[in-house]
Amino acid sequence: MILLANQYGKIMKTIKRVLVGMLLFTSLLAGCSKEEDSMISEPSTQNVSLEFGAVLNDLANKVMNKTIHNQLPNCNNGVPKLARITVSYNGEARTVDLNILSDGTTYYTDYSEELKIPVKVSSDGDDSNDFTKVTLSEFLVYDANPDNGGKLVWIAPKGDSDFSGYVDKPLPFDITVRPGTKKYVELEVLCFDERMANEYGYLSFVLTTEKLFNLCFFANYCDDNGRHYPANYSIDLFVLNEDGEQIQIYAGGEHGTMPDIGQYDDGEYFGRPLCLAVPGPPDGVAGDEDYLFYTIIPEDWESLYGNIDNIPLAAEGLNWNEVQALYNDDGETQEYIHILINCEEVSACGEFETIPESSFYDSITPENPVDYFEIVTYLDEIIFSFSQGELCADAEDIPNCINEFEMLIAEDGFVISCLPAGCYTFIRQQVDGVNQLITNDEELLEFLGIIDSKGDALLLALANDYYWNINDIENGAIKEACDGYELIVSKIVSSCTPLQIDRFHLRITHSGQIIILDQEVIEYEENICI
Structure with a gap:
């Protein structure tokens, strides 16, 4: 698994004041x-x-x-x-x-x-x-x-x-x-x-020569069905001066107040964190007193979710303690403020638990009776396999039956991994003595049928390019929800210039629909490829 990292922030250089002639x-x-x-x-x-x-x-x-x-x-x-x-x-x-x-x-x-x-x-x-x-x-x-x-x-x-x-x-x-x-x-x-x-x-x-600090935002927009998208938005930001007046330093809609949004070559839409340079609090303002005030203005995104209500959200205040808390232990990288636009609270059903190192495949339940199935990850040879059932149990020539089954190798699969080498995962199964391959998402959904186990949900997530960290509840978790299962997983949304990895909160319904409840950037490197 890929080790996740926090996004890197960049601190602007600054300059000072005093006046001279023209x-x-x-x-x-x-x-x-x-x-x-x-x-x-x-x-x-x-x-x-x-x-x-x-x-x-x-x-x-x-x-x-x-x-x-x-x-x-x-x-x-x-x-x-x-x-x-x-x-x-x-x-x-x-x-x-x-x-x-x-x-x-x-x-x-x-x-x-x-x-x-x-x-x-x-x-x-x-x-x-x-x-x-x-x-x-x-x-x-x-x-x-x-x-x-x-x-x-x-x-x-x-x-x-x-x-x-x-x-x-x-x-x-x-x-x-x-x-x-x-x-x-x-x-x-x-x-x-x-x-x-x-x-x-x-x-x-x-x-001025005062030190500046990055304040970063990331936003999701939810449609009326509750599906989450990366959001387009702008920000009004005010800072308190020494006289107690709010001075606007960023105006929504102007250059630098909207995130970088777009679509990768593979069709995946992205919205990158928006980082603004802000000063520390003025003299006389305590660490727990608000001195920054921001308002989020939802913006349209025609090709993704269309025209929306552009009424600004309620203004929010930030104090110095909250700004400092966003920075990680290295003092440079930082978390960002996560904004939800038109999003309801997520389900309270169930409690998240880590995904253990032991195989989650044990709980996979095929829709129809299967004599034997095997999940195979392949790269020039089988590098991983998991099986359930008994192979060739009723065959007259068991060695020949097994040999024929083992010769069944797909040319591609429903999971592509092992980047950049590119191994793939497929299922081979035996039903009433007939060998079959399952190599794409449609065949996988037909194989699983109703998503009624954690193994079903995790395998479906893998087939859609999500992955997780073992025994790390922040980056790999699952729970049984009111309608299906909810997962905390990651995904490489861009593999080259930039490398971008996002963390997702997913809901997978019993019918196999994957709904993005939340999405946030956790790693972003401008000039790296994998």
Whole structure:
């Protein structure tokens, strides 16, 4: 069995506050500053280094032509020492720290190996496609390393912010990088005023040096029949400030407030946990006092469960003790808040018990009388088998009868396991001297008939790619319920980039219907295959 693990959380880096004047930045795309010629890393790829230069502008004159906002940032004289920028290209985003140098009149960033941009160079003489598009999405300048207490002094506003009107080209914008060129791009920045942190287009607490913590959510939606699905939703999230006011830091429907949802190639739908960066409690708020407040807004999912009622759920509060309790002993990985949308309480019938190491096949009860059946797991040879009954009991030639039965090997089965090798499980049976194979879900349901034993339920779960841990009630349990059986089992919902394993609470009815009562991600690795 696969050892289950908790999902990994990621903690955002943060930055600090304090304000300085408005500047005109000139972005410089050039060949290496420490080398006159661009370095060729491959015959078809040239690495072009990306650098930034800065020229101080007169804030007062610039503001005279800007009537967008009725209040201006209040600036001080912090000296720029480090720029933290975020760029993306070729489908990958990266955040890079750059030292800022000065020649007495101009500020510019130091050369960095981390900002060498690969540019494809064609070999056919046609250079029309010889470029890389780089998107600059964040530009923050500090008077020292923000991880060591440096204060934010300059900031490039974003296009959806109140301060975007003060600059001609707010972030994000694209830069075209071509081999062997030096290209200058004007980048205007404003000084940062802590009192107006919400006006720049960044989350206000991202502009501070306080430590941030991941707060993760996972949700299920239940239809009117009680079937559970991974849910689509968005979140409004507020944080209490030092004045006791609730400040909204995430607004439902905006980028970053909805989970990543979709469908794998095998048709399985998925919804990944949504993790939001949140600060700790403000000074003076006790550990058992709520300081975070969130509201879940159900969203439609046309291809899975269609259009639903989008009325927000009741607001919930969280205190610092509850946030800390979500973290595991390693201090990094964490559990998430599980949200149920339109779901009723699960059945209280019966009590869960662990699935023991001893074979559960003992209690399997076929629908019709069978002289002998054998459950076989096969990979080039039989690697496991379980049997009930007496083989060839009434045969005239018992050795030949047994030999014929043992030669009965299916080419596939109703359970595929042993990844990545791919063994499979099937049933071979003998009824009135006739040998038969059972290799798919339909034949298995016909063989089992009414699901009236724990063995029946577990075998049906296996046939639908669920598995469990032995003697581990959190990851492998079963109980007899009001209508059939309920199981706690796991399933690999994606086996490659990402690897995702979910834990399920299932109800298997007497008729063999499998109903998902609950589903949650327990392991997620972006770049792993099995």
